[in-house]
Amino acid sequence: MTSWKDLQKVADLEKVYPKHILDKFPISGKHQAYADVSDENWYDWKWQLKNRITNLEGLSKVIDLTEEEKSAFEKSNEKFKMAITPYYGALMDKTDPNCPVRLQSVPNMGELNVLETDLEDPLAEDKDMPVPGLTHRYPDRVLFYVSNDCPMLCRHCTRKRKVADENSTAGRKQIDGGLEYIRSNKQIRDVIVSGGDPLCLNNDLIDYILGELRKIEHVEIVRIGSRNQVTMAYRLFDDELIKILEKHQPIHINTHFNHPKEMTREALLASTRLALAGVTMGNQSVLLKGINDDALIMKEISHKLLLMRIRPYYIYQCDLSEGISHFRTSIDKGVEIIEKMRGWTSGLAIPQFVVDAPGGGGKIPVNPQYFVKRDGKKVVLRNYKKEEFTYYEP
Numbered sequence: 001m002t003s004w005k006d007l008q009k010v011a012d013l014e015k016v017y018p019k020h021i022l023d024k025f026p027i028s029g030k031h032q033a034y035a036d037v038s039d040e041n042w043y044d045w046k047w048q049l050k051n052r053i054t055n056l057e058g059l060s061k062v063i064d065l066t067e068e069e070k071s072a073f074e075k076s077n078e079k080f081k082m083a084i085t086p087y088y089g090a091l092m093d094k095t096d097p098n099c100p101v102r103l104q105s106v107p108n109m110g111e112l113n114v115l116e117t118d119l120e121d122p123l124a125e126d127k128d129m130p131v132p133g134l135t136h137r138y139p140d141r142v143l144f145y146v147s148n149d150c151p152m153l154c155r156h157c158t159r160k161r162k163v164a165d166e167n168s169t170a171g172r173k174q175i176d177g178g179l180e181y182i183r184s185n186k187q188i189r190d191v192i193v194s195g196g197d198p199l200c201l202n203n204d205l206i207d208y209i210l211g212e213l214r215k216i217e218h219v220e221i222v223r224i225g226s227r228n229q230v231t232m233a234y235r236l237f238d239d240e241l242i243k244i245l246e247k248h249q250p251i252h253i254n255t256h257f258n259h260p261k262e263m264t265r266e267a268l269l270a271s272t273r274l275a276l277a278g279v280t281m282g283n284q285s286v287l288l289k290g291i292n293d294d295a296l297i298m299k300e301i302s303h304k305l306l307l308m309r310i311r312p313y314y315i316y317q318c319d320l321s322e323g324i325s326h327f328r329t330s331i332d333k334g335v336e337i338i339e340k341m342r343g344w345t346s347g348l349a350i351p352q353f354v355v356d357a358p359g360g361g362g363k364i365p366v367n368p369q370y371f372v373k374r375d376g377k378k379v380v381l382r383n384y385k386k387e388e389f390t391y392y393e394p
């Protein structure tokens, strides 16, 4: 039986999967703009973090910048900085400004358009905050922010107000305050460790947080919300981190793939290592115009996720965060995508479409309507092919 320890580089995946599966996950490798960087550095997540692309000069090494992108960078950088890992940068199309990876990471003129209905804190996370850095909205679970930094600053980020803001770093004091709140509230069974990206923290701090949570008897589920598998897959190449995750079982990770282009051989290696270490995984996509607002793309994401042993969990309607209106679709679009998947592909591949309600109402599922009519105990339903069937209730 192969162990995650046997999987150190992408070539090792040949021990686990047949070639026709591996072929679906192209190797990303080292971008030619970084030819002078040693392999040892390139595949080291700390080097990736330290060498994030944060200015036009760095960006122009990996893509042919358009005038519009340059101008959008200059006008947006003060409000929401740019940061792209060289790993993610290597996935961008050099010439196509509409590349789905590029749209998620390079500033766009659409960001300058802040609508009257946009909100700084769209999900009112700061309202349900009993102690700094922890949102307690649902009865039995909390969202626990342990870092305000991320390897990449996604342009569609819902937590723009906090992420990468130097004045709001989640320090050790905030982490200990959150742990104390969880310890003293027995109804909390499920803790979502989030941020920023928790896997940005150093291994010792991650070990400390997970270890403290595991000591609390009423805490059953520990979930980590992390996009590292997508934006810096090499983080999961770190044996010490995998050992820590293995030690504090059961651990779930929810990640955030938004497009098949992000599903590289490196990402497959990252998820396989996690799976073999006993971590279960889910994916939360955000419905983004021009990126994944298409049933065929969503289906492809889902199929690849299942091969990566990641269960599609949610598709989020893009929320009302400031300066992301150019990414928003109608809610009907999300319902249409689900309708085009349900029945037409494995039930396992179908995520729940939700609108995270502005103002802090929580996640509201929105589904296609399969109920046709009721006549006493006769209920008429329709199937995925729009054929009607009658069910007789007792």
Ligand SMILES: *Cc1c(COP(=O)(O)O)cnc(C)c1O
Binding pocket: 135, 136, 137, 138, 141, 142, 143, 192, 363
């Ligand atoms: C999303 C979220 C959760 C977790 O919700 P699930 O539906 O259990 O995944 C918990 N708390 C807050 C504040 C959230 O936004």
